[in-house]
Amino acid sequence: MPELPEVETMKRGIAAITGSRVSAVIRPRCRLRPIEISPTLARFRARVLGRTVLAVDRVGKRVVVELERPRREGGEAIVFEPRMTGLVLLSEPPNREHLRFGLELEGGPAGHLWFWDRRGLGSVRLLSAGEFDERFGLQRLGPDALAISAETLAERLGQSRREIKVALLDQRAVAGIGNLYASEILHVAGIHPRQRCDTLRPGEWQALRAATRLVLEEAIRFEGSTLSDGTYRNALNEAGGYQNHHRVYDRADHACPRCATIVVREVQAQRATFYCNSCQPLRRRKSKSGDRTL
DNA sequence: CATATGTCCTGAGAGC
DNA sequence: TGCTCTCAGGACATAT
Numbered sequence: 001m002p003e004l005p006e007v008e009t010m011k012r013g014i015a016a017i018t019g020s021r022v023s024a025v026i027r028p029r030c031r032l033r034p035i036e037i038s039p040t041l042a043r044f045r046a047r048v049l050g051r052t053v054l055a056v057d058r059v060g061k062r063v064v065v066e067l068e069r070p071r072r073e074g075g076e077a078i079v080f081e082p083r084m085t086g087l088v089l090l091s092e093p094p095n096r097e098h099l100r101f102g103l104e105l106e107g108g109p110a111g112h113l114w115f116w117d118r119r120g121l122g123s124v125r126l127l128s129a130g131e132f133d134e135r136f137g138l139q140r141l142g143p144d145a146l147a148i149s150a151e152t153l154a155e156r157l158g159q160s161r162r163e164i165k166v167a168l169l170d171q172r173a174v175a176g177i178g179n180l181y182a183s184e185i186l187h188v189a190g191i192h193p194r195q196r197c198d199t200l201r202p203g204e205w206q207a208l209r210a211a212t213r214l215v216l217e218e219a220i221r222f223e224g225s226t227l228s229d230g231t232y233r234n235a236l237n238e239a240g241g242y243q244n245h246h247r248v249y250d251r252a253d254h255a256c257p258r259c260a261t262i263v264v265r266e267v268q269a270q271r272a273t274f275y276c277n278s279c280q281p282l283r284r285r286k287s288k289s290g291d292r293t294l
Numbered sequence: 295c296a297t298a299t300g301t302c303c304t305g306a307g308a309g310c
Numbered sequence: 311t312g313c314t315c316t317c318a319g320g321a322c323a324t325a326t
Binding site: 032085118119121162228229269270 | 296297298300302304305306
Binding site: 001002003061081082083084085086119121122169171178179180227229270271272 | 317318320321
C-alpha cells in the first residue's frame with residue numbers, strides 16, 4: 001500500500017529518466033479490467049509523443065513526471081497514482097499479467113517506464129497545469145507530511161472532533177500518511193489513536209510532527225515497507241526493508257519494542273489500527289468528581 | 295459545513 | 311483437495 005515513503009522511493013528510483021524523450025505510449029493487453037488512463041489513449045499519445053521529461057516529483061502519494069515546460073509555465077505532467085498495489089518501474093515488472101501502461105523512452109539510461117498494478121485501483125493521468133492545480137491545490141491536498149510544521153498541523157486538525165488516527169489519513173489535512181504509517185507515527189509520538197484531535201495539547205502536536213518526520217525519513221532510508229503479500233517493490237523490482245523495523249503495525253500480540261507491553265490490534269473506521277496501551281495511554285475527559293469515566 | 299459510510303478491485307489465506 | 315468467504319486500504323462519491 002504505497003504511502004509517502006514508498007512513493008518517494010519510486011520517485012527517486014525513476015529520477016534518471018529526466019532528459020529522456022517519450023517515443024511510444026504502450027497499453028499492454030490485459031484480460032483484467034483496465035485501469036483508468038485519461039484522457040483517452042489517442043489523445044494521451046498526441047500530447048506526449050516526442051516530448052522530453054523535465055523532472056520527476058512526488059505529490060502526496062502520487063508520482064509526477066513533468067514534461068518539457070514546467071507546470072507553472074503552462075506545461076503538462078503525467079501523474080501515476082498507485083493506490084493499493086500500483087508500482088512504477090524501470091525494470092521488468094513482477095509479471096506481465098498486471099502490466100497496465102508503459103512509456104518507451106529514448107536518450108536516457110532506461111528503455112521503458114512501466115506502471116504495474118495487481119488490483120487495478122490505480123490510475124495514469126495526463127494533466128495540464130490548471131487541472132493539476134485543481135486536483136492537488138491546498139484545497140484538495142494538504143501540506144506534505146515531511147514538511148508540515150507542528151503549528152500547521154494544530155491549525156488544520158486542532159478543532160476537529162475526529163480521532164487523531166482517522167484525521168491523519170485525511171489527505172486534505174496533511175498529505176502522504178496512510179494506514180500503516182499513521183499507526184507507526186502515533187506510537188513514536190506516544191499518542192493513542194483514538195485520542196480526539198481537539199483534546200491534544202500543544203506539546204503533543206510538536207511530538208506528532210517530530211514523530212512524523214522521524215518515521216517517514218526512517219522508512220524512506222529503508223526504501224519503504226514490503227508486507228507479507230510482497231506486492232510493494234522499488235523501481236528496480238526490489239523489496240523494501242522497513243517492514244523489519246515496524247514498531248506496532250501488523251504486530252498484534254508481539255511485545256512493544258519500547259516497553260514490552262503486548263501490542264493491540266483494533267478496527268477503527270473500518271481499518272486496522274495497532275498501538276501500545278502503555279506507551280499511548282488514552283486520556284478520557286474527567287467527570288465532575290474527578291474520576292475517569294469510561 | 296464536518297464527519298461517516300459505501301464503492302471499486304484482485305489474490306492470499308482461512309475454514310470447512 | 312477445492313470450494314466459498316473474508317480481508318487488505320488507497321481516493322472519492324454519496325449519505326448523514
